[in-house]
Amino acid sequence: MPPSKSATTSSDGTRIAVYTYANPGAPVLVCVHGYPDNAALWEPVAELLAEDFEVVTYDVRGAGESDHPISTSAYSLDRLQEDFQAVLDQAGREVHVLAHDWGSIQAWHFVTDPDLQDRIASFTSISGPSLDHAGYFLRQGNRAVLKQLLHSWYIFYLHLPWLPELAWRKGWAQRAVNLLDKQDPDHHRALGDYVNGMKLYRANVVRHLLRPAERRTDVPVLAVSPDADLYVTTPLQTSVARWASNLTVKVVRGGHWMPRNDPGLVAELVREHTRQVARWET
Template sequence: MPSTPRAAPSRRVRSADGTEIALYEYGDPSAPVLVCVHGYPDNARLWEPVAARLADHFHVVTYDVRGAGNSDHPRGRSAYRLERLEEDFTAVLDAVAPDRPVQLLAHDWGSIQAWQFVTSERLRGRIESFVSISGPSLDHAGYFFRSRRPRRDKFSQLAHSWYIFYFQLPWLPERGWRKGWAHRVFGKLERSAGGHAPADGERSLADYLNGLELYRANVLPRLLRPRPRRTDVPVLAVSPDGDAFVTTPLQTDVARWAPSLSVQVVRGGHWLPRNDPGLVARLTLEHTRRVAGWQV
């Protein structure tokens, strides 16, 4: 499949540590702001089909997470800690919505970091709603494995999470992406749930390599020493029933931490924004209308 030329960033913003983040904007700047955060190993191109469907309703803002796409690629594991990602998100908010709250839509590692945002005291009042797809809070996951849930739920999630432990290994994950065999393995997992691979050129090798530090900098510390992270933001947790990496119980058993929680289990695989952007757009519109109290 031929690659689609990528749009240039509409602007770049500077995070607290000097890292520059590339932003892409769609729709009327005076409309309600919807910020979309992609996961690993994607970049902001993941959201293009969703943004096209929502640009008549929102000022849609997507951005390349640090290490991906046209954003800066800082070196060093500590540069990819969740606290740094929160600083990036704050810089985006300061640029696109300095004086009003935003709606938040996130997938995979975008959703993992978005849980950091909606539970942050520093960002209280700046996020009005959150749609989470296939990405739990790492702290919530730490408590999940300590809970009294049936063992089968925990063992099922551990089986789905094998890749997390693989990504902790030195040099081997990098070699897998460089040589191509890791692409084949992960592509096969997605196709098994009816999904399809990204278009040629949609991702770069740097997207695959830099994003490994997200796992290495955050997963084990948060799982081993979880903190209670609560939010009053209305959350819609969307769980694809064919997700090869995240089970429904881990994604949706979070009412203890998010009392304004709605759950939607849908047909599909892990990369729902790519494989069914119309569904993602519809669920986002419905959730926003329900919780924000206005029509968009």
């Protein structure tokens, strides 16, 4: 059954498109997508989890049917948190969070905010670290750091002027990404998802890596690292026990876009983690 569509409005007036797979009375699972995706990324996973949860997905600002603010500063993690809070307010109760890629980067910001921790029952993170935690990780200066820097080449590229935008508009970059990850080119992505989403990097990466904050959480976290991820290495994703007091780590077989390529495994991991957190009977 397709989700129902609605919208909520963030603190700065940005309209956020929300999609709900209704299951009244069930625990709420909010899914946050990354770059360059939109909420459609979660459709295969949501269909598998709709019997267990009321699944809520939303288009991150700049993507899909949400508003596309023009200024780069409108894409800061604090603004993204206000969008998430608007989705939480619409849900009206405690939620579990599932996030991928830049969705995970955002969600780490959410779950390490003391004002939000009581509203989040659990967090399943796939292929996305906290930028602040990454800032401390990079200061280690060891071989794991060097390996991650080599995997992060694209971040430097996305900070270049005009060239990345041109590559997306001409279709060169899409073809390169599809070739690297052996993906089908049809992912329900629009040009705006590619171009607007670069502001996520430009508004946040340098600031948080150079001046990381000590962000901690007591929310139960499952950090999932696909072993063939081309962009995020396992040590960066999983070496976070210092910051997350209730941490579970799983290294699984697969590539970066697990929600699309292996939705069954993602659904299984979410069920297992939330059952352990809530002590549900299996």
